[in-house]
Amino acid sequence: MHQAVLAIDQGTTNSKAALITADGAILGTGSHPVRISHPRPGWVEQDAEDVWQSTLNAITTCLHTTAPGGAGGGGVEIVGIALSTQRESVVGWDRSGRPVGPVLGWQDVRTSSWCAQLPAAVDELVRRRTGLRVDAMFSAPKMRWLLDRSDAYVGTVDSWLIHRLTGRREHLTEAGNASRTLLYDLTTLDWSAELLDAFGVPRSALAEVRPSDAGFGSTKDVPGLPDGIPIVAVLADSHAAMYGQGCTRTGMVKATYGTGSSVMTPVAEFVPSGCTLAWQTDRPVYALEGNIVSSGAALAWTADLLGLPDVGALMELAATVAAAEGVVLVPAFAGLGAPHWDREARAALTGMSSSTTRAHLARAAVDAVAHQICDITDTIPGGLSTLRADGGATISDLLMQTQADLLGRPVQAADVPEISALGAAELAWSTLGATTGWSKTRTYRRFEPHLTPEARTDRRAGWSAAVTTTRTA
Incomplete structure (x- = not known):
């Protein structure tokens, strides 16, 4: 019987799943596309139920192709789940867990004119508290757009998947994902009352923020999975890639080539310019980042x-x-x-x-x-x-x-081209007490x-x- 972490990497165009052992071996993988629509120029939408279903399909494929023995044949015990997710995209859902509108993709720019009308003081506040800048790519303007149309919970994709994986019991998000919203104060590691007020987002609509390895509930009523599997670790996908690349020291730079691109390098402390929270375990780890919209x-x-x-x-x-x-x-x-x-x-x-x-x-x-x-x-x-x-x-x-x-x-x-799942799984295994270090022994084409x-x-x-x-x- 092999023990493995089920790593789920939910990206912009595909959902992927992999079963990964404590020594970094990949026992099986699965992938399923996610539809993207462009109802108007600059609008980029997905369907929240499609995101969830594509995740389930990727898990199903992974479990049925796992070697040796297949997960369904008694060959693998899933000891935990690790999540890596697209970041700034926003989902809204009502109290029963039903989506109230489209997923607004991180590429969506429908709120650009609204952002441009915000006072300069708001942009300055955002920079000082979050390290980012006011832009339609980030989550807060998208949350405001959804809340203008429904009284709902809102969250990034990690919170939506946690909500569904836990049988609609939890409304939680991970600190690195929260740092991409324009609402999370990196100086206090909490939602900022001033920023919530500036963007008109009530705290009651937002998830509870937890460190990357703090635990995010356990599975319930997930097709193909037993109840009670703990969600051990959660990372944003670009952050998971940096973790998986072993880029943990200042001067190390990684670039992720996806639908867009993220270039990141760790820094010793928060700086109010181009900064993000990469992950939070026993301490926060910050990174300078530049984002490319179309690669x-x-x-x-x-x-x-x-x-x-x-x-x-x-x-x-x-x-x-x-x-x-x-x-x-x-x-x-x-x-x-x-x-x-x-x-x-x-x-x-x-x-x-x-x-x-x-x-x-x-x-x-x-x-x-x-x-x-x-x-x-x-x-x-x-x-x-x-x-x-x-x-x-x-x-x-x-x-x-x-x-x-x-x-x-x-x-x-x-x-391994898709390294985000491995990064999330490595954090999960470390949290579970295993001795890891795959990222330090990774091989590269130079x-x-x-x-x-x-x-x-x-x-x-x-x-x-x-x-x-x-x-x-």
């Missing part, structure tokens, strides 16, 4: 534009040319995130000529992902020596080599930069010029 999404958009079946085919096409030959794609489909934070910016495709081919466009999309990462790493105090990369897109050697070339620094791509400094400077300058056009149009 994997830009690859998917370009693949669709070119009539390709998937991003894999886009990468194959991009690899047929040595460079984009001056073509630049700036994927500001919902504005620009860090470090520009310009929601009025619009996407641009520049530098084309009569000799431009589909392959050059594909290569420009790959470059765009890497350039956006560079924009953030350029702002990190002291720079970086090596970038640790994770996420689905890191399977592409072309993207990773492009990233190393444009950074002028080595890139280490994790041996990519060294090949571009000359002059070529790198030219390509970065071309990107910067194109970004400027998106902000002045």
